[in-house]
Amino acid sequence: xxxxxxxxxxxxxxxxxxxxxxxxxxxxxxxxxxxxxxxxxxxxxxxxxxxxxxxxxxxxxxxxxxxxxxxxxxxxxxxxxxxxxxxxxxxxxxxxxxxxxxxxxxxxxxxxxxxxxxxxxxxxxxxxxxxxxxxxxxxxxxxxxxxxxxxxxxxxxxxxxxxxxxxxxxxxxxxxxxxxxxxxxxxxxxxxxxxxxxxxxxxxxxxxxxxxxxxxxxxxxxxxxxxxxxxxxxxxxxxxxxxxxxxxxxxxxxxxxxxxxxxxxxxxxxxxx
Amino acid sequence: xxxxxxxxxxxxxxxxxxxxxxxxxxxxxxxxxxxxxxxxxxxxxxxxxxxxxxxxxxxxxxxxxxxxxxxxxxxxxxxxxxxxxxxxxxxxxxxxxxxxxxxxxxxxxxxxxxxxxxxxxxxxxxxxxxxxxxxxxxxxxxxxxxxxxxxxxxxxxxxxxxxxxxxxxxxxxxxxxxxxxxxxxxxxxx
Numbered sequence: 001x002x003x004x005x006x007x008x009x010x011x012x013x014x015x016x017x018x019x020x021x022x023x024x025x026x027x028x029x030x031x032x033x034x035x036x037x038x039x040x041x042x043x044x045x046x047x048x049x050x051x052x053x054x055x056x057x058x059x060x061x062x063x064x065x066x067x068x069x070x071x072x073x074x075x076x077x078x079x080x081x082x083x084x085x086x087x088x089x090x091x092x093x094x095x096x097x098x099x100x101x102x103x104x105x106x107x108x109x110x111x112x113x114x115x116x117x118x119x120x121x122x123x124x125x126x127x128x129x130x131x132x133x134x135x136x137x138x139x140x141x142x143x144x145x146x147x148x149x150x151x152x153x154x155x156x157x158x159x160x161x162x163x164x165x166x167x168x169x170x171x172x173x174x175x176x177x178x179x180x181x182x183x184x185x186x187x188x189x190x191x192x193x194x195x196x197x198x199x200x201x202x203x204x205x206x207x208x209x210x211x212x213x214x215x216x217x218x219x220x221x222x223x224x225x226x227x228x229x230x231x232x233x234x235x236x237x238x239x240x241x242x243x244x245x246x247x248x249x250x251x252x253x254x255x256x257x258x259x260x261x262x263x264x265x266x267x268x269x270x271x272x273x
Numbered sequence: 274x275x276x277x278x279x280x281x282x283x284x285x286x287x288x289x290x291x292x293x294x295x296x297x298x299x300x301x302x303x304x305x306x307x308x309x310x311x312x313x314x315x316x317x318x319x320x321x322x323x324x325x326x327x328x329x330x331x332x333x334x335x336x337x338x339x340x341x342x343x344x345x346x347x348x349x350x351x352x353x354x355x356x357x358x359x360x361x362x363x364x365x366x367x368x369x370x371x372x373x374x375x376x377x378x379x380x381x382x383x384x385x386x387x388x389x390x391x392x393x394x395x396x397x398x399x400x401x402x403x404x405x406x407x408x409x410x411x412x413x414x415x416x417x418x419x420x421x422x423x424x425x426x427x428x429x430x431x432x433x434x435x436x437x438x439x440x441x442x443x444x445x446x447x448x449x450x451x452x453x454x455x456x457x458x459x460x461x462x463x
């Protein structure tokens with residue numbers, strides 16, 4: 001082993017020494033020791049190596065205690081590096097994040113700084129306080145409106161909640177078949193009248209721009225009364241009275257309706273049909 | 274995702290709590306290297322503060338695939354070099370050396386004993402050239418590699434190796450000058 005090899009081996013051994021992780025690799029190679037014993041230059045190197053090696057073995061590196069946290073946070077706040085909303089502010093340092101009225105003062109927060117409150121692991125600036133009351137107020141108003149509409153008669157919620165009165169079906173034997181016929185005819189006339197009025201109005205409007213007045217002969221002829229009475233009496237009236245009434249009203253109503261349609265339709269407005 | 278990456282991402286969102294956590298974790302490292310390089314506590318505090326603000330300002334530029342420690346030390350070392358250039362003269366004595374010397378006098382007065390060899394090393398470190406000292410501390414204390422130290426200090430690896438070798442040699446000579454001898458028991462204990 002020559003001097004260069006001894007020097008390289010000693011350097012490599014020191015390179016392997018890491019104080020924090022406690023890795024030490026002391027050279028105990030017999031060739032190195034033997035060469036150092038016989039070579040004065042290498043003996044000096046070997047002694048230096050042993051000295052540094054033993055010093056590093058007990059060296060506790062000094063890391064002086066320091067707390068620059070408030071100073072750095074303050075400086076970062078002045079530069080707008082701390083977001084007031086938690087969103088990214090980097091790249092917009094000059095435009096956003098300036099703390100109004102904040103007087104730089106090392107070591108502690110200034111009186112002009114915004115106080116912070118904590119939400120979980122996130123820090124939310126006090127600017128958030130102006131948002132939450134609004135959200136809570138809106139939520140309360142919506143809840144109140146929902147309660148009012150829920151109880152108001154006529155709403156869907158109310159109808160769903162209101163128990164429906166159950167009307168028992170009329171026993172088939174108690175209902176005069178003629179009553180059904182009267183009611184059916186009355187509905188038929190009413191439907192025909194509605195359709196007729198609609199068609200007449202639409203055709204005339206498309207043809208000439210005029211609207212046509214077609215009288216509501218259902219009410220004029222008392223058909224509605226017939227229908228209503230038939231509907232009202234179905235299942236609940238006395239069979240004898242109903243039969244007598246319907247026997248007299250049914251033919252005359254139908255006759256009157258057709259008579260009105262073909263013979264007694266009077267002109268109304270400017271156009272006569 | 275490493276703990277550092279997660280912490281940095283929270284800092285990037287401007288979260289003050291995360292930034293405080295980041296400072297709690299790394300301000301000692303930054304301040305330590307500033308104090309080693311500048312040798313003056315108040316200057317080191319000012320430069321460390323400046324460096325840490327720069328860290329937050331440029332946090333989005335950190336390559337998250339690489340360790341953050343060399344990146345932090347690079348910023349701190351750059352700020353220290355700038356401060357050293359501005360300084361008209363270097364301090365006559367390192368603050369750490371002053372502290373240790375005071376401790377030594379106190380210790381000698383009461384114990385009439387020799388300083389621990391580790392403390393002697395600390396004292397000798399304060400008398401080293403700044404670049405040698407920085408190189409030694411980054412290698413043996415912060416456990417950076419030659420390549421990482423080269424990147425931090427902006428020097429080739431060969432230069433770092435040379436500086437480290439010279440630092441060890443000078444430390445050994447200073448220890449010998451103080452009458453410190455190798456303690457075989459320390460080596461045996463390891």
